Amino acid sequence: MTDQPNYDGEFDAIVVGAGLAGSAAALTMARRDLDVLMIERGAAPGTKNVFGGVMYTPTIRELADIEDAPTERYIAEKRYSVLSREGDETAVTMRPEAWNEEPHNDSFTVLRRNFDEWFADQSVEAGATLITETTVTDLLRDGSQIVGVETDRPDGAIEAPIVVLAEGANSLVSEGADLKSKADREDVAVAVKEVRKFDRETIEERFRLDGDAGAAYHYFGDGAVPDVVGGGYIYPNKRTISIGVAYRIEDAATRDRSPEDVLDEFKSHPAVAPLVRGGRMVEYSAHAIPEGGADAVPDLVHDGAVIVGDAAGMVLNNGVHLEGTNMAVESGYQAGEAVADALETGRTSASALSQYRQNMEESFVIQNLEHYDFFHELIAEDREFLFDRLPRALAEAQQEYFRMDKTPKAEHASRAKSRVLDAAGGWVGAAKRAWKYRRMLS
Amino acid sequence: MSATDDTTAETPPIEDRLYTVKYSDSGDSHLGVTIPGICAERCVTQDCESVCPADVWQVEDDGVPTIAYENCLECGSCRWACPHGNVEWEYPETGNGVSYKFG
Numbered sequence: 023m024t025d026q027p028n029y030d031g032e033f034d035a036i037v038v039g040a041g042l043a044g045s046a047a048a049l050t051m052a053r054r055d056l057d058v059l060m061i062e063r064g065a066a067p068g069t070k071n072v073f074g075g076v077m078y079t080p081t082i083r084e085l086a087d088i089e090d091a092p093t094e095r096y097i098a099e100k101r102y103s104v105l106s107r108e109g110d111e112t113a114v115t116m117r118p119e120a121w122n123e124e125p126h127n128d129s130f131t132v133l134r135r136n137f138d139e140w141f142a143d144q145s146v147e148a149g150a151t152l153i154t155e156t157t158v159t160d161l162l163r164d165g166s167q168i169v170g171v172e173t174d175r176p177d178g179a180i181e182a183p184i185v186v187l188a189e190g191a192n193s194l195v196s197e198g199a200d201l202k203s204k205a206d207r208e209d210v211a212v213a214v215k216e217v218r219k220f221d222r223e224t225i226e227e228r229f230r231l232d233g234d235a236g237a238a239y240h241y242f243g244d245g246a247v248p249d250v251v252g253g254g255y256i257y258p259n260k261r262t263i264s265i266g267v268a269y270r271i272e273d274a275a276t277r278d279r280s281p282e283d284v285l286d287e288f289k290s291h292p293a294v295a296p297l298v299r300g301g302r303m304v305e306y307s308a309h310a311i312p313e314g315g316a317d318a319v320p321d322l323v324h325d326g327a328v329i330v331g332d333a334a335g336m337v338l339n340n341g342v343h344l345e346g347t348n349m350a351v352e353s354g355y356q357a358g359e360a361v362a363d364a365l366e367t368g369r370t371s372a373s374a375l376s377q378y379r380q381n382m383e384e385s386f387v388i389q390n391l392e393h394y395d396f397f398h399e400l401i402a403e404d405r406e407f408l409f410d411r412l413p414r415a416l417a418e419a420q421q422e423y424f425r426m427d428k429t430p431k432a433e434h435a436s437r438a439k440s441r442v443l444d445a446a447g448g449w450v451g452a453a454k455r456a457w458k459y460r461r462m463l464s
Numbered sequence: 465m466s467a468t469d470d471t472t473a474e475t476p477p478i479e480d481r482l483y484t485v486k487y488s489d490s491g492d493s494h495l496g497v498t499i500p501g502i503c504a505e506r507c508v509t510q511d512c513e514s515v516c517p518a519d520v521w522q523v524e525d526d527g528v529p530t531i532a533y534e535n536c537l538e539c540g541s542c543r544w545a546c547p548h549g550n551v552e553w554e555y556p557e558t559g560n561g562v563s564y565k566f567g
Contacts, residue, residue: 063555065488069563070538134567155559174557192540194555207544214517216481217566262566274515275545281517286475295474303471305566306481308517308539 028177033059033151035184035361036171038158038195040067042347043331043354044188045141049085050358051186052148056365059182060142060150061173063157068138071190072215072309075257075264076238077137078348079128081355086144088125092136094259095236096126099229102342103293105245107410110417111293122235128348131236131257131264133217161185161199161327167370168199168326183370184361185327188354191310193333201329202320207271208402209314211252211339214281215266216289218301222261228297229258240344243413245291247284249277251402251409253341254288256297265289265298268311270402281308311346313339315398316391322382323375328357336387340394340462341401349387356381393461400458407445407455415445478519482535490560493533495520495542496552503528503550511545538562 035051037044040062048058064070076097079088098121103113121127146152162170162179170181187196191210196202229237241254252269267285274281289298311332312318318335322328330336331350338345360378364370382388401408423438446452471480497503504527512521518535521542538561543553555561 063559065559065563068567070561071567072564073567135565138567157555157557157559159554192538192543192553192555194553205544210541210544212515212517212539212541264566271515271541271544274541275509275511275547277514280514280519281541282478282481289474299474301472303476303481303484305484305564306537307485307562307564307567308537308541310540310544 029059030170030181033057033180033182034365035059035186036061036180036182037186037188038171039063039188039190039333040142040152041071041138041188041190041331041350042141043333043350044186045138045145046081046085046351046354047186047188047330047358047361048142048145048150049148050355051362052145052150054358054362056362058145058150059180060145060152061156061158061171062142062152062154065155066139067142067152067154068135071134071138072213072307073134073347074213074215074255074266074268074344075131075259076344076347077130077132078345079125079130080348081351082141083125083128085351085355086141090140091132092140093130093132095131095231095234096121097129097131097238098122098126098231098235099237101237101239103239103241104243104413104416105241105291105293106413106417107244107248108414108417109245109292110413111245112413112416112420129238131238131259133259133262158189158195161195166325168324171195183326183365186354186357186361187327187329187333188331189333191312191332193329196320196329196333201324201327202333205312205314205318205335207275209312209318209398210271211268211311211313212271212274212281212308213266213268213311214285214306214308215264216285216303217262217264217305217307218298219262219304220301224301225258225261225263231258239297241288241294242341242409244409245293245413246288248279248287249273250284251405254294256294262304263298263301270313271310282306311339312337313398315395316388317395319388319391322379323372325372326370328361328375328378330354330357336391338390338394340397342462343390345390352385352387353382356385396461404455404458411445415441482518485537486563486565487534488560488563489534490556490558492557493531494554494556494561495531495533495536497529498550498552500528502548506548507550509547511547512542512551515541515545517541536561
């Protein structure tokens with residue numbers, strides 16, 4: 023790769039990053055007969071990418087043969103659990119039988135090294151060119167118009183009419199070119215994860231799984247991640263288990279525990295330890311998650327460039343829904359279509375590309391971000407109740423409600439109710455909270 | 465193999481965690497501090513050190529951190545964390561740095 027071929031004028035579009043959003047954009051544009059160059063900084067697509075574990079596939083299914091994709095397990099069960107620091111667990115488990123049937127609610131655990139390479143291959147098969155081990159360092163400009171990229175290869179400038187910025191959470195190029203501002207540390211999470219290897223039987227017994235069925239276990243409360251706003255998760259794969267925690271960088275900076283210590287504590291909670299015990303750690307990884315919501319989404323279109331995926335802040339975390347993969351692929355697809363439409367008219371200005379922004383605003387991606395925009399501020403304000411008092415009150419209420427003694431059950435129920443009410447601040451506090459969180463259910 | 469190889473342990477030391485990750489060293493640090501004087505004189509919280517999940521940053525007696533860039537998992541947390549905007553952060557060049565096998 024020391025002799026860089028002269029690519030100037032060879033390509034209609036350059037895609038920065040061969041992750042989910044980048045490959046979706048490249049695939050879409052290649053199918054529209056554009057000459058596309060994907061530039062990936064890793065040795066292969068996926069080698070720099072980390073996520074929790076669930077790939078949501080409604081858009082990928084329309085772009086590629088998902089049967090062919092290297093998925094691990096489909097999500098047959100979702101489990102939400104609150105853990106107290108004292109060791110209590112309160113959990114809800116859902117296993118609708120329909121999730122066992124195709125298309126499995128378009129939810130699969132995957133490992134990104136394999137999955138992202140497969141997805142990038144779809145673009146290459148559709149005619150896109152992929153170069154790896156090459157980092158885009160800056161954008162080329164002609165006045166206000168973006169006309170290509172600078173890379174870290176000798177004579178590494180490459181011109182093209184359109185640049186798709188799919189560079190991920192750590193969006194150095196977009197920020198360096200003033201296309202977006204750097205997020206506040208309250209709006210970005212640090213995530214650390216372990217992949218542990220087990221034999222398949224152990225995993226299936228521990229998580230009550232048959233065949234390719236899998237599960238998504240989500241954990242909240244001070245027993246999962248102490249004194250911070252965030253959560254933990256466990257995703258069983260075929261022969262590995264993904265275990266991780268994610269919480270605000272603001273909290274990581276101001277608490278005395280390091281992220282790997284928080285992960286170790288999560289793994290040692292009595293409700294978690296038996297699920298992840300043993301095996302062998304085959305990978306430790308870390309990544310940033312943009313969680314700024316709708317407000318943090320930058321201008322998506324610029325003269326000669328569009329921003330997609332994590333670089334555009336397209337991640338949803340409302341406590342119940344933890345999504346990003348579906349949003350990345352949808353944004354890449356919408357951007358690819360908008361670029362192809364603009365180039366058909368021979369135009370590359372921001373206004374020519376504005377169809378991308380409009381389609382995103384009308385899509386589930388921006389609509390969901392806007393709908394749940396209240397959530398982050400709210401849980402940060404209400405942290406002590408949600409993460410500390412509530413998990414303990416729920417455990418105390420359960421003890422009262424199911425207490426085996428000679429007191430009549432009406433008395434048990436009354437005591438259980440007052441435990442929860444006390445934690446919520448009485449009837450008035452409970453009513454206020456019900457009102458504040460009403461949008462979670464609407 | 466690492467000296468201890470504690471990958472089967474529930475709470476492995478950070479060296480054994482990092483040992484699971486393939487790293488290719490360009491020989492040049494992709495991380496730095498912009499103005500060491502800011503670390504020495506203005507920084508009292510050492511947030512780079514607190515947020516890093518890979519023990520890259522080690523603040524020394526003079527207040528200026530040493531940087532074990534070859535531990536870096538490229539999450540970027542230090543870049544957001546530093547309240548003085550004093551972290552220099554670039555991607556390791558030409559494919560160097562971490563390479564995940566699972567992700």
